[in-house]
Amino acid sequence: MYQGLINKYREFLPVSDKTPVITLNEGNTPLIKAENLAKKIGLNCEIYLKYEGLNPTGSFKDRGMTMAVSKAKEDGSQAVICASTGNTSAAAAAYAAKAGMRAYVLIPDGYIALGKLSQAMMYGAEIIAIKGNFDEALEMVIEISKNYPITLVNSVNPFRIEGQKTGAFEIIEALGDAPDYHFIPVGNAGNITAYFKGYEEFYALKKSSHLPKMMGFEAEGAAAIVKGERIYKPETIATAIRIGNPASWKQAERARDLSKGIINYVTDDEIIYAYKLLASTEGIFAEPASCASVAGVIKAQKLGLIEENKKLVCILTGNGLKDPDSAIKYSQSEVKKTDAKLDEIIKVMKF
């Protein structure tokens, strides 16, 4: 019986018998072969989609959070805190609930639609809106975690990377080896760092024959690493990667350079195209930011960066249901109206 990634990969993680395992059975997500997509874009390769949206709170953040919250509990912490409006806050709140700990989410007052936070609120998180901006909220949570038995679970928490690296382990086990290319959205750059760490560890243990080329894609309006400078007002429809100053910037560049990969960007139009294409050709509904990896495949193909007959993995970081507004906005079909008569309906169906 699968009992979460800490139990599965215990020997590769910084846990001991004394670590209480706080798990929602995260990980173990599907790796789906995308033959329709490969055909549609005319790419003579095997494309696999790692659908991280099927983690318990709907995003890859659960992999890091099971580690962060288990270690917080082990250390005697009484609560977790983060400054986040999205997937991190939902994951933090869910694992805190399971651990019997409190969860606090600090946000800048007036800038956040509450709908984005309803998932964290359902899990019982307390939301505190401060008179200040996001940077000030982050400063505050860092200060609080230094002075009280409250654990910071933003991306600076090192245990999150440890949990997230297990995604690479699963891919190697599923394919029997590492893929040739690993396509991944880049926002804060923690996930590309984590995957590369996982690939490096299994390669060192001879569980794979090579490292994949790490192919990271930022959103054009938040492409700090590509442009080589902090973006002060990042803008993109892909809110989960709308980050202008990635916390794991250096590590992402290391992953790129050591693996002979790239970090590039995709436009919002390219992301939306991939978002719709993925749903309509593969039946997989991922949140817009997720689709930067698939948009990246299409761009890399155009740039001639993908050799034929290779294996590609795309990470789909979050569930499309996380962002109902985009789904409504970009739905492909329009409703057709007709009388309740067989021949009328068939005509409308163009059958």
Added chain:
Amino acid sequence: MYQGLINKYREFLPVSDKTPVITLNEGNTPLIKAENLAKKIGLNCEIYLKYEGLNPTGSFKDRGMTMAVSKAKEDGSQAVICASTGNTSAAAAAYAAKAGMRAYVLIPDGYIALGKLSQAMMYGAEIIAIKGNFDEALEMVIEISKNYPITLVNSVNPFRIEGQKTGAFEIIEALGDAPDYHFIPVGNAGNITAYFKGYEEFYALKKSSHLPKMMGFEAEGAAAIVKGERIYKPETIATAIRIGNPASWKQAERARDLSKGIINYVTDDEIIYAYKLLASTEGIFAEPASCASVAGVIKAQKLGLIEENKKLVCILTGNGLKDPDSAIKYSQSEVKKTDAKLDEIIKVMKF
């Protein structure tokens, strides 16, 4: 590498080597031990939650739809059709996309919020609104499927029950035997029928030592089976089980009687209580209808229907992200506002 429930349970399903397997790697969902919940409600039993919301389109319907669409493809059908506004339409559209088939969804004009259909629309389904009510839409799709190479995938499609029964197989494999009690929401009654079929089949093959008592729960405002009569205007917040004339009525009664279980009802208040309790104590966010199973445990406990030291499984049929409106409406915490000062924030945190 897990490749969906047809590949996993092929020998127990009506498929052959000629059946094209249309899969999104559905099934293989977590069975999560709910110790916090058991403690909270003071029940001296092991409670397990089968979190079906982590299927690819976010509900248990994917188990049936992989079968229905694979068989439709095998039979040379060119499209699927259903009259549904919820989880069935999303699953039908996703599997049709994967199969390269068209999907049509018939709805009564003017009664459906389009947000509910955005997931199916993302997958490329064509939505047709007819001037008529839901019963007429259902009549039309039946007529169309009789006269054209278009497969009806509403619950009358017998292959759906076959796919859904695999949930019982997974539970028996995870626990090493059948549970003592199986709690499940009852709407159209197809799922209780399917689980009991799965339990019966594995029991006949001596893969389990007994059958679980089937404990089905309708919503009070849609409790046709409990009341013994069709409900013409079913009403409940749990929209996924808002059904007044269950298609599998007789089979549900058979499951109840043969297993010495019950079919009872829970109120909307009890469902909402369970919905919030589940999220805040277990970190699991399930759609309201799902929570009828957990509400059922609480009711059955009060009625003295659960023996101590037993194993219970609750089916959580769908993902909470499917219903963002309920999440916003019933979120537990309110946003607190404060200055961006450490001592002010700590005061608000009551730390």
